[in-house]
Amino acid sequence: xxxxxxxxxxxxxxxxxxxxxxxxxxxxxxxxxxxxxxxxxxxxxxxxxxxxxxxxxxxxxxxxxxxxxxxxxxxxxxxxxxxxxxxxxxxxxxxxxxxxxxxxxxxxxxxxxxxxxxxxxxxxxxxxxxxxxxxxxxxxxxxxxxxxxxxxxxxxxxxxxxxxxxxxxxxxxxxxxxxxxxxxxxxxxxxxxxxxxxxxxxxxxxxxxxxxxxxxxxxxxxxxxxxxxxxxxxxxxxxxxxxxxxxxxxxxxxxxxxxxxxxxxxxxxxxxxxxxxxxxxxxxxxxxxxxxxxxxxxxxxxxxxxxxxxxx
Numbered sequence: 494x495x496x497x498x499x500x501x502x503x504x505x506x507x508x509x510x511x512x513x514x515x516x517x518x519x520x521x522x523x524x525x526x527x528x529x530x531x532x533x534x535x536x537x538x539x540x541x542x543x544x545x546x547x548x549x550x551x552x553x554x555x556x557x558x559x560x561x562x563x564x565x566x567x568x569x570x571x572x573x574x575x576x577x578x579x580x581x582x583x584x585x586x587x588x589x590x591x592x593x594x595x596x597x598x599x600x601x602x603x604x605x606x607x608x609x610x611x612x613x614x615x616x617x618x619x620x621x622x623x624x625x626x627x628x629x630x631x632x633x634x635x636x637x638x639x640x641x642x643x644x645x646x647x648x649x650x651x652x653x654x655x656x657x658x659x660x661x662x663x664x665x666x667x668x669x670x671x672x673x674x675x676x677x678x679x680x681x682x683x684x685x686x687x688x689x690x691x692x693x694x695x696x697x698x699x700x701x702x703x704x705x706x707x708x709x710x711x712x713x714x715x716x717x718x719x720x721x722x723x724x725x726x727x728x729x730x731x732x733x734x735x736x737x738x739x740x741x742x743x744x745x746x747x748x749x750x751x752x753x754x755x756x757x758x759x760x761x762x763x764x765x766x767x768x769x770x771x772x773x774x775x776x777x778x779x780x781x782x783x784x785x786x787x788x789x790x791x792x793x794x795x796x797x798x799x800x801x802x803x804x805x
Contacts, residue, residue, distance in 0.1 A: 508631070508637065510636060510637060510640040513633060513637040513640055513641060514640050514641055514644045516625070516629060517621070517622075517625050517641045517644065518571070518644070519764075519768075519772070520621060520624050520625045520628055520629070520759075521571050521572075521621050521624075521772075522568075522571070522572055522768055522769050522771070522772025522775070522776075523628070523759065523767045523768060523769065523772070524767055524768070524769055525624075525628060525755055525758065525759055525767060526621070526624050526628075527564065528719065528720055528723050528724075528755070529620060529623060529624040529627070529720075529723050529724050529727055530560070530620075530720065530724060531692060531720050531721055531723070531724020531725060532616075532619070532620035532623055532624075532723075532724040532725075532727045532728055533616055533617065533620055533724075534685060534688055534689065534724065534728075534732075534736065535616050535619075535675070535679065535728065535729070535732045536612065536613055536616045537552075537682055537684035537685045537687075537688055538679035538680060538681070538682060538685050538732065538735055539608075539609060539612050539674075539678060539679060539680075539682075540596070540600070540678075540680055540682060541596075541600070541602040541603075541606060541608070541609040542609050542612065542613070542684070543680075543682035543683060543684035543685065544594075544596035544597075544600070544602040544684075545592050545593075545594075545602050545603075545604050545609070546684040546687075547683055547684050547687075548592070548594055548596075548602075549592060552684060552687060552688060552691075553684070553687040553691075556688070556691035556695070556696070557695075557696070557698045557699050557700070558699055561700070566581060566585060567617075568769060568770075568771040568772075569581040569771070570582060570648060570649060570651075570652070571648050572769070572771040572772050572775050573771065578648070578651060579651050581651075582649075582650075582651025582652050583651065585652065586605070586651075586652065589604040589605055589610075590604075590605060592604035592605075593605075605654070607654055607658035610654060610658075611654070611658070611660050611661075612674065614649055614652065614660055615660070615667065615670075615671055618642065618645045619671065619729075620727065621645070622638075622641065623727025623728075624727065625641075626727070627723070627726070627727055627752040627755065627756075628752070628755055628756055628759045629756070629759070630752075630756060635664070635665075638664045639663075639664045642664045642667065646660055646662070671729070672729070672731070675729050675731040675732050676731050679731070679732065679735055680735070681735050681737065685735075685736075685737070686737055689736065689737050689738060692717055692720060692721060693717050693721065693738075694717075695713050695716075695717055697709045697710075719751060721738060722744055722747050722748050722751060723748065723751055723752070723755075725738060725740055725744070726744070726745075726748035726751075726752070764776060
């Protein structure tokens, strides 16, 4: 949920709320954000979510394909136009209605059960917040935390359940709820074990040609270690303790070193290189809107200069 407690970044109370929200969104639209995806492994720690993932089987048997589809949906939800975001949210809600059943332990589960559904939203938010802290080395103040949470809730409005099942509004209450859930309800589950194995012993991605297999097996161990360290590094301590991955002081050191390098890349590389395709397109669109608006007049009232010229 945050960076390791002993390495908290400095606060940023003087930063305007709008600037904080803009930078938070830029993190979510950066390709570097994907390096923290293991932070999402708090999701399968909730038994109901684990049961659903195991029943569908795609997370266990098609990890890359599922990851690509999830990333695509996230881009549409967070960086798409309003109509496209709404359409994607409706599609996700409709398809998740089919994810329900009875777990091996006899407990019923449903993807749209409020506790499980909202846990996914909370998890995704805290991973983005954790990546934001890691890539910007800033600790939001209370007002900034509420602002980025409000922004996230606005972006995900189409995924909210109705009535009292909507996500928690107050950020402080959200943190308290997350902390209680992490301490009391999360478990080491079959889906968590499968997800961790898919990262630590990742098969060749489907989108890489077969000829690249030797190169993949050479690079995969290092890449796996990097994403495990970065993802676990932003986890809430109670969540990280449940990971089938022993965290040590050496990992603390590696986390600091890796995030330092990533901060340099995030700050100094052109956004055209670090933005995801959807975020890049959105940024270009906004630049064009600003440019065209700057061409317009600020008033359509008669121009005194023209009036004087006409009297001559």
